Amino acid sequence: FTVLGIETSCDETAAAVVRGTASGPGEILSNVIRSQVSEHAEFGGVVPEIAARAHIEILDGIVAAAMKDAEVGWNDIDAVAATAGPGLIGGVIVGLLTARAIAAAASKPLVAVNHLEGHALTARLTDGLDFPYLLLLVSGGHTQFLMVNGVGDYRRLGTTIDDAIGEAFDKTAKLLGLPYPGGPAVEAAAMSGNPSRFPLPRPLLDRPGTDMSFAGLKTAVRTAAYNAAPLSDRAVSDLCAAFQQAVADVVHEKGRRALDIFCEHHPDQPPVLVVAGGVAANSAIREKLAELARETGVRLVAPPHALCTDNAAMIGWVGVERLRLGPVDDSRVGPRPRWPLDASAQSVLGSGR
Ligand code: ATP
Ligand code: MG
Ligand code: FE
Numbered sequence: 001f002t003v004l005g006i007e008t009s010c011d012e013t014a015a016a017v018v019r020g021t022a023s024g025p026g027e028i029l030s031n032v033i034r035s036q037v038s039e040h041a042e043f044g045g046v047v048p049e050i051a052a053r054a055h056i057e058i059l060d061g062i063v064a065a066a067m068k069d070a071e072v073g074w075n076d077i078d079a080v081a082a083t084a085g086p087g088l089i090g091g092v093i094v095g096l097l098t099a100r101a102i103a104a105a106a107s108k109p110l111v112a113v114n115h116l117e118g119h120a121l122t123a124r125l126t127d128g129l130d131f132p133y134l135l136l137l138v139s140g141g142h143t144q145f146l147m148v149n150g151v152g153d154y155r156r157l158g159t160t161i162d163d164a165i166g167e168a169f170d171k172t173a174k175l176l177g178l179p180y181p182g183g184p185a186v187e188a189a190a191m192s193g194n195p196s197r198f199p200l201p202r203p204l205l206d207r208p209g210t211d212m213s214f215a216g217l218k219t220a221v222r223t224a225a226y227n228a229a230p231l232s233d234r235a236v237s238d239l240c241a242a243f244q245q246a247v248a249d250v251v252h253e254k255g256r257r258a259l260d261i262f263c264e265h266h267p268d269q270p271p272v273l274v275v276a277g278g279v280a281a282n283s284a285i286r287e288k289l290a291e292l293a294r295e296t297g298v299r300l301v302a303p304p305h306a307l308c309t310d311n312a313a314m315i316g317w318v319g320v321e322r323l324r325l326g327p328v329d330d331s332r333v334g335p336r337p338r339w340p341l342d343a344s345a346q347s348v349l350g351s352g353r
Contacts, residue, residue, distance in 0.1 A: 001078045001323045002029070004102070005316025006063065008055045008095030009087025009115045010140065011036040011046045014312035015063045017070035017077070018125065020320035025128030030069030031306075031313045032062050037181065044180050045170065052090025059098055066312070074106040079328065081319030084112035085336030086141070092335040100331060111319040112333035116341040118314035119276040120148055123301045125317040129272060133301075134262040136255060136289070137341075139277030140166035145210055145258035146341065147265060148274070151321045156342040157258050158210025165247055166279045168214040172221050172243050176236050186240045187282055193241030198224045200246045202253075210258045217246055248288040255292050274301045280308040 001021075007014040014033040020026035036054050040046050067073070082099030085092055096112065103110040119137055123129045134157075135146040143160040163171070166183055173182025178189060200220050203213040221243050228235050255273070263271055275289055286302055293300035307313060322328045 001320045002072065002076055003079045003081050003111070003316040003319035003323070004063070004066065004077050005113075005312040005314070005319060006059070006080070006082040006095045006099045007115070007118070007310055007312040007315045008059065008091040009083045009085070010091065010310055011040055011051050012310040013055050013058050013062050014310065015059070015066035016312035016316050017066055017072055018313050018316035018320060020125075020317070020324070022324060023128075026125040026317055026320055028125075028313045029072065030066045031311060032066045032069060033311055034058055034062055041180055044174055046088070048088045048090055051088055052094060055091045055094040059094060063098070063102070074108070077106070077108060079103070079109045079111050079319050079323055080106070081111035081113050081315050081322075083115045083118070083315055084330070084333050085114065085339040087115055087337070089335060089337045092337070096333075096335050103331070109328050110331045110333075111322050111328050112330035113315045113318045114339050114341055115310075115315070116142060116339075117154075117318050120146065120154065120341065121151070121318055121321055122276050122303045122307050122314045123274040124321070125314065126303045126307060127301050129274065129301060132262075132266050132269065133272040133274050134258060136251070136258070136273065136275045136280075137277050138165045138251075138275065138279035138285070140164060140170065142277065143212060143214070143279075145254070147262055151325060154342045156340075157261050158212065158254060160212045160214055161204075162213050162215035163218065165214055165251075166277070168218050168247070169279065171218050172240070175218075175222050176225060176231070176239060178236070178240075183279060183282065186244060187284070189237045190240035190244045190284065191237075193237030193239070195238075195241040195245040197238040198228075198242040200224070200242045202246055202249050205250060205253055210254050210261065212250055212254055214247065214250075217243065244282070244284045248284050251285055252288045252292050255289060256296065259292075259296055259298060270299065271296075272299045272301060276303060276308060278309040281305040
């Protein structure tokens with residue numbers, strides 16, 4: 001199957017063509033991404049209205065570039081897949097309606113994709129991973145452990161009860177005067193920092209279970225920054241290192257517990273831990289997960305950075321996965337600002353809100 005994927009749920013306008021046979025990993029024929037970082041930088045975050053306008057202006061060209069890079073024509077593709085949520089509603093509408101129009105004009109089926117399912121299945125595109133596996137989804141809007149049992153079969157084992165990790169990185173960057181997007185900026189500053197100078201909490205580690213919390217951690221950074229003001233570059237680096245270390249420690253311990261639950265449900269398989277989403281690009285967090293994998297003898301799969309952050313290849317790939325299961329017709333599915341993964345794919349025509 002060859003599928004054109006379209007992603008517009010946040011501040012990346014992206015289109016890609018991916019191909020997959022009946023099983024095994026996929027092939028990325030093209031992967032075009034235009035980040036809107038420069039449009040949003042002066043506001044210190046994504047401005048939904050600006051994002052939607054930018055998507056409208058450039059999406060046609062991005063799709064054309066993806067088709068050209070892949071050297072395919074409309075007759076060569078089997079479906080058009082687009083993010084239908086969750087995300088900023090203006091952008092989602094632009095991408096989904098564009099995909100619907102292309103699908104109708106080319107007489108191809110439309111696949112309405114849950115953006116999180118794209119992150120969740122990326123490891124199957126890159127590594128041909130078999131089900132089941134334990135997924136740590138860490139992105140700008142989500143932080144959760146999911147048992148991925150099959151396409152459309154996701155069970156949430158634990159989640160953040162407040163901020164997502166990416167969000168905590170972005171807010172921490174902002175309060176320390178670092179540029180948007182915050183994740184890479186905090187990671188870069190942390191590189192030369194001393195993680196022990198500022199003691200920060202490890203929220204919820206003293207409580208049982210796999211739920212997490214990061215809002216308090218961000219507030220602790222704010223308090224420490226206030227007490228250390230005026231902040232030297234050194235202090236900013238040390239705060240970033242301490243923050244990053246605290247997040248990594250929480251992920252390490254909660255990951256261990258999630259693995260225990262996963263193994264209880266799947267005692268006969270060697271467990272695999274997959275990390276996905278934009279925060280999976282963070283080296284300190286990756287390193288902690290690698291440590292956990294070594295300690296527990298679990299295989300860790302972490303897709304390359306460019307496929308961890310938002311992209312359309314992962315959306316096209318969900319299209320491939322859905323086509324593998326049989327004919328698809330999502331032409332009636334509407335855009336959804338909220339769309340939890342564990343309550344989703346199979347009931348794609350439900351109300352969704
Ligand atoms: P969602 O997928 O939940 O809808 P999103 O699509 O906005 O949210 P992604 O694009 O998957 O999220 O990830 C973006 C997030 O990843 C941002 O919060 C960004 O700061 C964070 N991020 C990116 N690179 C790094 C890094 N090196 N270290 C930490 N965080 C990072
Ligand atoms: Mg983004
Ligand atoms: Fe994302």
